[in-house]
Amino acid sequence: MAREPRNQTPQEPSPFDERVMHVDRVARVVKGGRRFRFRALVVVGDRKHRVGIGIAKGADVTAAVSKATEVAKKNMITVPVLDGTLPHEASAKVGGAHILIKPARAGTGLIAGGVVRTILEVGGVSNILSKSLGSSNKINVSYATLDAIRAMKPKNNWVTTKNAADAKKAASTAKKAEK
Numbered sequence: 123m124a125r126e127p128r129n130q131t132p133q134e135p136s137p138f139d140e141r142v143m144h145v146d147r148v149a150r151v152v153k154g155g156r157r158f159r160f161r162a163l164v165v166v167g168d169r170k171h172r173v174g175i176g177i178a179k180g181a182d183v184t185a186a187v188s189k190a191t192e193v194a195k196k197n198m199i200t201v202p203v204l205d206g207t208l209p210h211e212a213s214a215k216v217g218g219a220h221i222l223i224k225p226a227r228a229g230t231g232l233i234a235g236g237v238v239r240t241i242l243e244v245g246g247v248s249n250i251l252s253k254s255l256g257s258s259n260k261i262n263v264s265y266a267t268l269d270a271i272r273a274m275k276p277k278n279n280w281v282t283t284k285n286a287a288d289a290k291k292a293a294s295t296a297k298k299a300e301k
Contacts, residue, residue, distance in 0.1 A: 139244045140191050141165045143237055144260045145183055162186035163261055165237070166194035167244025173271070174198035175241070175264045199268060201245040202276040208250060209277050214269035218257030221266040226251045237264045245271070 144163040149156040160183045167173040176193030180186030202209050204225070211224040221238060226249040232239050234252035237260050242250055254263060 138166050138168055138195065140194075141240055141244060142187055142190075143240060143264065145186065148179065160186040162190040163264065164190035164194050165240050165244055165264070166191060166198070167241070167246065169244060169246045171201045171203050171246045172198045173201055173241055173245035173268075175268060177261060199272060201242075201247060201271055202274050203245075203247055204277055206248040208247060208271075209274060209280075212270040212273045214266045214273060215256075216266040216269060217259065217262040219259055219262035219266045220255040221263060221270050222253045222255065223267070223270050224251040225249070236260070238267050241267045241271075 142162060142164055146161045147158055148161050149158050151157075159179050159181060161177065161179045162183070164176050164178075164187060165173065166176065174194040174197045176190040176195070176197065178186055178189035178193050180189055206228060207225040207230075208223060209225065211222070213220065213222040215221075223234075223238070223242070226233065228249055230249045230251070232242060232248070232250050234242060234250060235254060236258075238252050238254060241264060242252075257263070
C-alpha cells in the first residue's frame with residue numbers, strides 16, 4: 123500500500139505561462155574573494171493579452187527564478203491586440219537595444235527572435251513582424267519590447283477625422299451651454 127507524503131497539497135495549474143529567458147551568475151567582491159549569486163530574467167503572460175517581465179537575484183537559481191516570477195506578475199501590462207496582431211507599428215529604445223514591432227496579416231505568424239518572440243507569444247499575439255537593432259542584451263531588449271507595447275494605442279483611442287469631428291462638436295456644444 124503506497125502512502126501519500128504528508129503536507130503536500132495537490133498543485134493547481136497556473137493560469138500564467140512562465141518562461142525563464144536568461145539566468146546569469148553574478149558576483150560581488152569581498153575581502154575573502156567573490157560571493158556568487160544568480161540573476162534570472164522571467165517572462166510571464168496569460169496568453170489573453172497580458173504580459174510582464176521580472177528580474178531578480180537569489181542565492182540559487184530556483185530562488186532567483188521564483189523571485190523574478192513574482193516581480194513579473196506584479197508588473198504586468200495589457201497588450202492592445204486587434205485581430206490577432208498589434209493595432210499599429212511602434213518602436214522603443216532602452217540602452218543600446220532598439221526594437222521595432224509591426225502588425226502583420228493573419229497567417230504570417232510571429233516573425234521575431236529571442237526575447238521579443240517570447241514576450242509577444244505569452245502576451246497572446248499571433249501575427250507580428252519585428253526587428254531588433256543594436257544591442258542584443260536580453261534585459262534591455264525585453265524592456266524595449268515592453269516600452270514599444272506601452273507606446274501602442276488601442277483602436278478606440280486613435281485620433282481620426284471622425285473622432286476629431288466628434289470632439290469639435292462636443293467642444294462647441296459645451297461652449298454654447300456655457301453662455
